[in-house]
Amino acid sequence: MQPLPKTSRDGRSLVDRVYAAIRDALVAGELAEEQLRQEDLASALGVSRTPVRAALNQLTYEGLVSPLPGIGFLINEPTADDVVELYQVRLNLELLALRLACGRHNASSLARLNTVIADMSVVDPADLAKRFELNVRFHELLFEPCGNSILIKMIDSLTEHPVNLRISRTHTPDQGSVNESIRDHQEILDAMTAADLDSLVALYERHLEVWREDALVKIGAGTRSTITS
Incomplete structure (x- = not known):
């Protein structure tokens, strides 16, 4: 994943842009790790952990990932x-x-x-x-x-x-x-x-x-x- 631009012209919030970046990377197979860590994603995108956490919560709700308490998030395969x-x-x-x-x-x-x-x-x-x-x-x-x-x-x-x-x-x-x-x-x-x-x-x-x-x-x-x- 590439760092997100500091500003966006499309009107989306930072959380929405972080969500879209992580979702698209998962869809494209760019995130092949079995476990996702908030710290690693935040570093890759050049943002704080707060929008990453919100994005991962949304992806959890949608069933794309599952939380592993104290470890990170597990990438789910479609069933x-x-x-x-x-x-x-x-x-x-x-x-x-x-x-x-x-x-x-x-x-x-x-x-x-x-x-x-x-x-x-x-x-x-x-x-x-x-x-x-x-x-x-x-x-x-x-x-x-x-x-x-x-x-x-x-x-x-x-x-x-x-x-x-x-x-x-x-x-x-x-x-x-x-x-x-x-x-x-x-x-x-x-x-x-x-x-x-x-x-x-x-x-x-x-x-x-x-x-x-x-x-x-x-x-x-x-x-x-x-x-x-």
Whole structure:
């Protein structure tokens, strides 16, 4: 980890910036130690122990680390229960956003979605950060017309959840998986363009089922089955 700048232009508090730095380092596998010490993290980031302690408490609440009294914090690996719980919440919230957004897209928003899919097709599968960015952007644009700001904020919080980040940004997909993902996104967009709610819901349910199965395989808790359209 690099020391944090003394000031930030993004408006976040020091605790929030320390939290994001530690979370991102954990997600990226930069912190491979079994135990994390507040003193070491504070030194690496160039801050006091106080914001580090607050950040680790938040990461403990989210299940990414566990406290070891008198020693430090233990890095937790995602479990099957973590994946299933995240999937269940995503399924219900994102399907609600889709239903609200269906029929509300205009030519401009559909064009932006098509551009994102085109960008997905040319990104190196090994560029996990860019692939994650494009995937997030697609879903943001897909849900944008739903008209419910509270719902959008809740979905955004799931996107940034440490379990989702660790699963999405630490495993390089093969080209076959990339092609399948692009096809799925295109089919979802086609159904949204046609305002075909029944097809849209069915396609999106399958899309999230594939995410759940892939996530379980990535953490060594499942076997991928083939789902055809």
